[in-house]
Amino acid sequence: MKAVIVNEDKSLSWTEADTPSPRDNELLVKVGATAINRADLMQRRGLYPPPPGASPVMGLECAGEVVEVGSHCSRFKVGDQVCALLPGGGYAEYVTVDEGSALPIPEGLDAASAAALPEVFATAWLNIFMEAALQPGEKVLVHAGASGVGTAAIQLCKAFGSPCFVTVGAASKLEACLQLGASAGSNRHEGSFLGKAREFAGDTGIDVILDPVGGAYLADNLELLGLGGRLVLIGLMGGAVTEINLAQMMMKRARVIGSTLRARPLAEKAAVMSQLEEKVWPKIRDGEIKPIIEKIFPIEQVEEAHALVASDTTIGKVILAVSPSGSS
Ligand SMILES: NC(=O)c1ccc[n+]([C@@H]2O[C@H](COP(=O)([O-])OP(=O)(O)OC[C@H]3O[C@@H](n4cnc5c(N)ncnc54)[C@H](OP(=O)(O)O)[C@@H]3O)[C@@H](O)[C@H]2O)c1
Known part of the structure; x- marks a missing residue:
């Protein structure tokens, strides 16, 4: 087979x-x-190695x-059309997938x-509904709102009854x-x-913050959190080291939750996928929630596709079509 090699x-x-x-x-x-995910840009530079055992x-x-189907698989059969979370290996003609990570x-x-x-x-x-246990009507702040994760988060907040505020890097992104x-929203x-x-x-503050920025935003994030607020940290685009006002955290009974998806045990990923299938897949089928795609590249143009993601100008996802069925 063919695959993308660094x-x-x-x-x-x-x-x-x-x-x-x-x-x-x-x-x-x-x-x-x-x-393409932001993490791929880091993996390419040698800064985000795959977890042990991953491609x-x-x-x-x-x-x-x-x-092909492994002997302990019970749900899918040859010929089924699936999409899946992977710990690695997706930039290739063939990839192995834990059955619980596929839908x-x-x-x-x-x-x-x-x-x-x-x-x-x-x-x-995982981070808004499972880690932060968002309740309908609670207010959410989504940083990097036009990112792949951000565009998914906005649609989920809307579909499940929570207003959200976004930060972005351009007026066109705020409009989107x-x-x-x-x-x-506001332009960073x-x-x-x-x-x-x-x-x-308003007076009650933000209930849940989804933050891929980290250090540079921590003080303002804590300032905004209301009583019992939850800040889920999923990235460090704005640095890993900063000072924290513990008094503010304590008095607000705030929680700061660190979270990564890729290195979680397969059973935890399967639990996330199962909730997605139950709660979100019907809304995708109905068209209430949509995949947001900036551009589709043939995989041979992976260099250009990475450069586009790195430019910080994209809204939603950049796709790599590997076979003709992926290019339509
Ligand atoms: N923990 C996890 O399990 C997990 C899983 C998936 C993704 N993530 C993280 O979630 C984030 C989004 O991932 P993605 O693949 O959806 O990204 P993406 O589509 O590539 O979008 C990233 C966006 O972040 C904004 N940005 C870049 N540098 C920034 C900075 N220094 N400060 C503030 N904003 C900045 C830019 O948008 P603007 O210019 O519009 O601000 C950029 O377009 C990444 O940090 C990624 O590592 C974490």
Whole structure:
């Protein structure tokens, strides 16, 4: 098969690689499309190694057709169309997938659209609804609102009855977030989000913050949290080290929760996927929630696709079409 390999000079090549064999709990999937995640840019630079046992090939999600089934798999059969969370290996013609990390492609979606779903909806669902236990009507702050994760988070907040405020890096991104269902937002290049977010939060403050920025935003995030507020930290784009006002945390009975998806045990990922299938997949089938796609590239143009993601200009996902079924 072919896969994307990182060369010594960090350039990328679509080249021959060994086809993986499924373990007893795994499916072998012929990849129609995969998608780029921010983490891939770091893995490419050698800053985010795959967890032990995972493929060294980049790619945290895929959509495609099951072509082989491990002996302990019970749900899927050869020929089924699935999309899946992966610990790695998606930038390839074939990938092995733990059966619990796979879901049927929602009716009506092609492989390219389905490849936009697993990582960002699993991340947003896990952190907002499972870790932070968001309740309907509670107020949410989503940083990097136009990112893949952000566009999923906005749609989930809207669909489950919680108003949300976003931060973004451009006016066009704010407009896109408002169209997806955000109530208000602010542009990070026009000063702190604190003032506008306070207007949105009112006297009771923000209940849940989904934050991929970290250090640079911590003080303002804590300032905005209301009593019993939860801040879920999912990334460190704004630094890992900062000071924290513990008195503020204590008096607000606030919780700061650190969370990663990729390295979690398979059973925990399966629990997230199962909730997605039950609560979110019906809303995707009905068109209430949509995959948000900036652009689809053929996988041979993976370098250009990475550069586009790194430019911070994208809204939603950048997809890599691996076979003709993933390019429509
Ligand atoms: N913990 C987990 O399990 C997990 C899982 C998935 C993703 N994540 C994290 O979630 C974040 C979003 O991932 P993604 O793949 O959806 O990203 P993405 O689509 O590539 O979007 C990232 C966006 O973040 C904004 N940004 C970049 N640098 C920033 C900075 N220094 N401060 C504030 N904003 C900045 C930019 O948008 P603007 O210019 O519009 O602000 C950029 O377009 C990443 O940090 C990723 O590592 C974590």
